[in-house]
Amino acid sequence: MTRRFRDTRFSEGRLEATSFIGRRRELEEAKALLATSRMVTLTGPGGAGKTRLAGEITRLAHRAYRDGVAVAELAPLNHNAAVAPVVAAALDISDQSKRSALDRLADFLQDKELLLVLDNCEHVLDEVSFLVDRLLAQAPGVRVMATSREPMGIAGESIYAIPPLSFPGPDEQVPFAQIEGFEAVALFVARARNVVPSFALDAATAPVVAQLCAQLDGMPLAIELATTRLRSLSTTQLLHRLDRRFQLLTQGDRTALPRQQTLRALIDWSYELCSESEQLLWRRLSVFPGNFDLDAVEEVCAFEALEPSEILDLLDSLVAKSILAVRREGEFLSYHQLVSIREYGQQLLIDAEETTSLRTRHFGHYLQLAESMVRQWCGPDQSRFLRTVRVNRPNFAAAFDWALSTPGEEKAAARLASLLRYQWVSGNFITEGRALLERIIDRQEDNASSDHASALWVAAWVSLIQGEHDAGADYARQCLSIAQRLGNGALAAHAEHWIALHKLFSGDLPGAIELYEQVAAAHARQGDTASQLTALFQLGMAEVLNDCPQRALDTCQLVIDRSEACGELWNRAYAHWISALSYWKLEQYDRASSEALASLRIQRESFQDGICIALSLEALQWITVSQGNFERSAELARAVDSVWSELGTSVQAFGPQMADASSRSRRLLHTALGREYSAPDRAPLSKAQALDYALGIESKLDSCAVPNPLTKKETEVAALVAQGLTNRSIAQRLVVSPRTIDGHVERILAKLGFTSRTQIAVWIAGQR
Structure with missing residues (x-):
């Protein structure tokens, strides 16, 4: 069984409403190159249509690859930025391990058969070249297609230079009826009709349009930008203005300049036409x-x-x-x-002063966004907050780059990194978060500030989850020392919170319980409900592992009740997991199973938090072994192993009691099934596949090859979205409120990892 990738981002934005025109020869030649070469680079100047051609190739070729097509958009990266984390994110490879992104990426792809598209590479050529060279060596079933203004310059690379769209030459006498057969002219006419619906070629306009396309060098972007001016200019006026601009920029010799200069000339012209x-x-x-x-x-x-x-x-x-x-x-x-x-x-x-103001305001806006997320975290919008942060990752990265390169802004960087705590622990970016936090901590000149202390306790959190228990404890103790010097009770509560988790993960359960009780009370005094609920479910974990399951159930019920009251789901999911362990300890297996499934349903519908999914699957696997349902338990063992592997950590990171319980369950399963339990030749599962099986959406794991993570109602809504209906129209058809449909569409986008309704439409088409 194989997970298929189908990245449809090429159809987003302005591309979604426009047709693909021409390029038949280029399509066939580029596809032929891909059939014979494992590395193809589409080259050409900016605006030549490299990305659009790559998108059309992937649309036509995705079924030719067993594992589909994945696209990594590199345009938002700064020069010489790290490329591997972006490619890993495009492939949805969880960032929970201590290994480098390139190592995780290479291991993930080594048995895959897919087409990997790297879009807009010219500003990160060194990083891309190194990455591609490694992947081609380690992943024999992977082919790479890149778009770049320059070739990669690596062994085995096939270069395909994208020519301009065809247009009539200056000396060609083309009959009026045939002129639209030239690609550049056809594109011009199609885009002109988007602006002036009645636009049509006639005997007077056809030669003018032919000249326009020639002066624009047949460059698709230049043509599209030019046609927008038809709302206020005739084709003849447009031609005359373009001609003067090109003469100004080329000093009378337009053909002597590279095509990038031609595009710049057009952008200069567009810029000067603005107010x-x-x-x-x-x-x-x-x-x-x-x-x-x-x-x-x-x-x-x-x-x-x-x-x-x-x-x-x-x-x-x-x-x-x-x-x-x-x-x-x-x-x-x-x-x-x-x-x-x-x-x-x-x-x-x-202007240096204007630039400084812009960068400062940009940082301030995204700092406020993060502050708002944390302030409102304990409510019904948690999954939306996490999605917002993921969508704005390039902006947050730019904010960090500015703060860390600007003297005096180190504290602000520390504050932002600590505010993104839920992104690090719930958004599958733990390694990224820890690396950033450590970079910030190392660069703090004022090691006694509250912002520095906040970065320390968040670093403690992510380190402990990664299994780096000693490092986590050290960060927490440093935070506690600063909090005590500052007399800051809130910081002290956070520091002791993660010292308590260290005790729990180290097996000191009585010590953890005592400290968690104090921490939960301290968070309550500070009015920090979200942190209080987190401390309480972790207290429940310590209690159940300390053989006090009824106390744990009481603690978890408190978390569930308070979470329900405020619409919070993140802590509630973990409380259901702890409740499952508690009922398992009490040998009430049906209730235990119900609690584990409740946790998994929350994850499927809202978060896809890999840690909670893995822990809940562990609990469900232990329960089914205790019930004697060994066949299902074996499938669940395969599911949980896949999720842990994807995360890059294991149940051992969560303390000796958890590790022992898992080992006992596996021994019982092996005794019951013998060799039938081991199936090393079966493909690993994605989180979505594991969830579908655990929740009974798929009766067998081998039927999950192309998973549909949506519920029946969500699939129905997605189908109506694919028909082009608005949320209000869908609500009228299904006789529900528009707000209900808004929620369905948000969950559909979150589960599928999409950002537009067009992607939903393409996905629906692929399911049929």
Whole structure:
């Protein structure tokens, strides 16, 4: 059984509403190269259509690869940034282990047969070349297709240079009826009709359009940007203005400049056609390396010459002029810029004072976003918060880069890293979080600040979960020392919280119980309900492992009741897991199974938190062994082993009592089934597949080859989304409230790892 990847991000944004025109020869030649070479690089200048061609190739070729197609978008990375973590994230390889991202990536792919697409590589060529060389050597079934302005320059690379779209030559006498057969002309006409629906070629306009396409060098992006001006210019006016611009930039010899200069000339022209306010906003938007929303633009870019009240109209104008593209997720809109347009804005952002203000405001906005998430964490929006942080990873990375490179901002970096605590522990980015926290901790000049102390206790948390118990305890004790010097009770409670977890994981259960009781009370005094609930479920864990299952049940019921009251699910899922262990200890196996399944249902619908999934599967596997259901227990053992392997940790990290219970269960299973229990030739499972089997959605694991993680109702809603219906229309058809449909669509996007309704439509089509 194999998990298939099908990345549809190429169809997002402005691509989703436009047709793919021309490139038949290029498609066939590039596909032929992929059939004979394991490394193909599509090269060409910015705006040549490399990404769009790669997207069409993957759309046509994904069924040819047993494990499908995966796409890693490298454009948001800074120069020479680490590439392997981004590729691992694109493949949904959990970041829980201490190993490097490249090692985990190479091991994950070594038995896969898939096409890996690396998009926009030119600014990280060294990193990409090293990564590709390693993957090709270790993963014989993997083929790589890259898009870049430059080749990789590695052995075995096949280079395919993407030519311009075809257009009539200056001396060609083409009959009017045949001129639309040229690709550049066909693209121009199609995009012109998006702006002026009545646009059509005639005997007068056909030669003008042919000249326009020639002066634009047949570059797709240049043509698309040019056609937006047809809302206010005729084709003849457009031609005349383009001609003057190119002469100005090429000093009369247009053909002497590289095509990148031709694209820059067009962007110069587009820029100068904008108002001063539009130009100013264009420059300032270059501070965002990824998607951004209206609130972010108002907070970051509206100062001095730009008022917040102007932003919406200016954004609308830039969208109309194709300077910005829109991505829609239900009622939520975000914006993004093409890479070349963002780089152009960055080059014009030369005022040092303005740049400093922008970077400061950008950091401040995403700091406030993280603060809001933590402040409201103990409520019904936890899964949405985590999704928001994941979508904004490029912006958070840019914020950290600025803070760590700006003197005096180290404390702010420490504060932001500590606020993203739930991203690190629940969003499958533990290794990334720990590396960042350690980098920040090492660079703190003021080692006695509350921000430094906060970074220490979060570092303690992630280290303990990774199994680095001594390092975690050391961070917690450092935090406690600072808290005591500052007289900060809240910090002291956090420090002692993770010292208690160290005691639990080290087997000192009485000591852990005593400290957890004190910590829970301290969090309550501070009004920190989220931390109190976390301390309480961990207290329940210590109690059940200390052979006090009834006390643990009482503790967990308190967590469940308080979680239900505020709509919180994250701590509640863990409390259900502890309750399952408690009923198992009491030999009430049906109730134990019910609690474990309750935890897994929360994870399937809301979080996909790998740690909670693995622990709940462990509990369910122990329960089925105790019930004598050895066949199901063997399948659950396979499921939990797959999840632990994906996470890069094991049940041993959670203390000797957990490790012993797991070992006893496996010995009983092996005794009951003998050799039938071991099945090393069977493929590992994804978290989604393991969840589906445990919850009874799939009766056999071997039927989970292409899992559908959605419930029956969610699948019905997804099908209606694929038909193009709005949430309100779907609500009317299903006779429910629009808010209910909003929730369904949010969960569908979260479970599938998607960011747009178009991706849902493509996924639905692939399920049929």
